[in-house]
Amino acid sequence: MSDLKRFLVPWIDRVKPYDTEDLRVAWARPELKRMMINENPIPPSEKVVQAIVEAAKMGHRYPDNGTRIRGMIAKRYDLGPENVYVSHGSSEIIDMIMRLFVTPGDEVLLPNPTFSLYGIRARSVGGNVVAVDLTADLQYDVPAMLRAVTPRTKVIIVCTPNNPSGDFISDEDLMKIVELGIPTLIDEAYLEYHPEHESKAPLIRKYNHIIVAHTFSKAYGMAGIRFGYALADETLIQYFRTMQVPWNTTLLSIAAAEAALEEEEELLRKAAYNNAGVEYVCRELIKIPGVKPYYSHGNYVLIDATDAGVTGKEIVEYVFEKAGVMIKYFAPFRGRSGFFRISLGTHEENTICVQAIKKFFENRKKEKRA
Numbered sequence: 001m002s003d004l005k006r007f008l009v010p011w012i013d014r015v016k017p018y019d020t021e022d023l024r025v026a027w028a029r030p031e032l033k034r035m036m037i038n039e040n041p042i043p044p045s046e047k048v049v050q051a052i053v054e055a056a057k058m059g060h061r062y063p064d065n066g067t068r069i070r071g072m073i074a075k076r077y078d079l080g081p082e083n084v085y086v087s088h089g090s091s092e093i094i095d096m097i098m099r100l101f102v103t104p105g106d107e108v109l110l111p112n113p114t115f116s117l118y119g120i121r122a123r124s125v126g127g128n129v130v131a132v133d134l135t136a137d138l139q140y141d142v143p144a145m146l147r148a149v150t151p152r153t154k155v156i157i158v159c160t161p162n163n164p165s166g167d168f169i170s171d172e173d174l175m176k177i178v179e180l181g182i183p184t185l186i187d188e189a190y191l192e193y194h195p196e197h198e199s200k201a202p203l204i205r206k207y208n209h210i211i212v213a214h215t216f217s218k219a220y221g222m223a224g225i226r227f228g229y230a231l232a233d234e235t236l237i238q239y240f241r242t243m244q245v246p247w248n249t250t251l252l253s254i255a256a257a258e259a260a261l262e263e264e265e266e267l268l269r270k271a272a273y274n275n276a277g278v279e280y281v282c283r284e285l286i287k288i289p290g291v292k293p294y295y296s297h298g299n300y301v302l303i304d305a306t307d308a309g310v311t312g313k314e315i316v317e318y319v320f321e322k323a324g325v326m327i328k329y330f331a332p333f334r335g336r337s338g339f340f341r342i343s344l345g346t347h348e349e350n351t352i353c354v355q356a357i358k359k360f361f362e363n364r365k366k367e368k369r370a
């Protein structure tokens with residue numbers, strides 16, 4: 001047996017991989033309601049499925065780097081195809097940014113809590129994560145982020161709307177970060193749920209260190225198909241190309257994305273369906289004393305039940321046991337351990353989830369009286 005440790009990168013044991021255990025359980029038990037990983041509950045349209053089937057007929061050929069779809073995407077932002085990099089979901093963009101800018105010991109500055117993959121990919125290249133807590137009302141604490149910048153800060157992450165807190169960063173705060181001149185990812189994974197809110201893509205014309213990322217995994221509902229893109233200055237996109245693994249997007253995923261882009265109405269329908277679910281969950285859960293849902297612009301709602309005297313973990317375990325609903329709890333934040341997140345499902349699933357949570361609190365009330 002070889003002593004692998006002699007050869008492995010020395011920081012490898014500090015990397016905790018992205019946890020996909022929930023997905024293993026969900027695929028093994030299709031009867032469960034999967035409301036734990038910000039998927040879209042509506043499957044791809046017939047048009048998208050047909051596009052995939054057609055593309056599969058050319059499956060013996062290598063794809064190009066998405067010449068046509070890069071043009072289609074660029075047009076939407078009044079940019080050129082040279083400003084667009086297509087990817088295997090936006091996770092690849094996150095990974096690419098770490099590989100391009102971070103060497104061992106460099107720092108990646110990000111908010112806490114946020115999407116866990118940023119930190120994982122930063123650590124995978126030997127980087128150190130500098131996480132700055134959101135404020136008590138779950139807004140970006142930009143003064144604290146600015147104070148946390150050091151000469152080793154190589155990447156800053158701005159997730160807007162932030163997962164899991166659901167709110168956008170203000171323009172004023174964003175510009176304070178942008179003006180630092182440090183490579184900054186503006187992750188707009190959930191923006192298509194609120195098309196009235198403008199993308200920050202125009203910033204890339206003025207700032208060559210800004211990367212705007214989008215995905216088809218959320219509002220477009222294609223998480224399993226894998227397609228995303230980055231918008232940036234042409235020079236930076238060229239560096240993405242230098243670093244990329246060729247054929248990162250498949251003929252099938254490109255065809256699916258092209259078809260989805262042509263179905264504007266379908267996207268709006270999916271967004272409206274989701275947003276009605278967000279309203280419903282917030283409206284119902286706020287009725288429970290001590291429970292605070294944070295209104296979200298994404299396909300999830302973060303809830304804090306600390307003031308009701310329960311932990312997020314207790315609620316998550318109860319709804320899983322009693323209703324077969326998978327939701328997610330979060331590590332204690334600012335001394336509060338009642339945080340959990342519901343990813344919106346179908347309206348029926350949302351109702352089942354809300355009813356189960358209500359039942360949890362009714363039972364507690366009864367137990368207290370007894």
Ligand SMILES: Cc1ncc(COP(=O)(O)O)c(C=O)c1O
Nearest residue numbers: 089090091115163189215217228
């Ligand atoms: C903020 C954010 N960015 C990116 C992603 C990754 O999405 P994908 O790689 O499927 O595009 C997620 C997934 O949950 C996310 O929440």
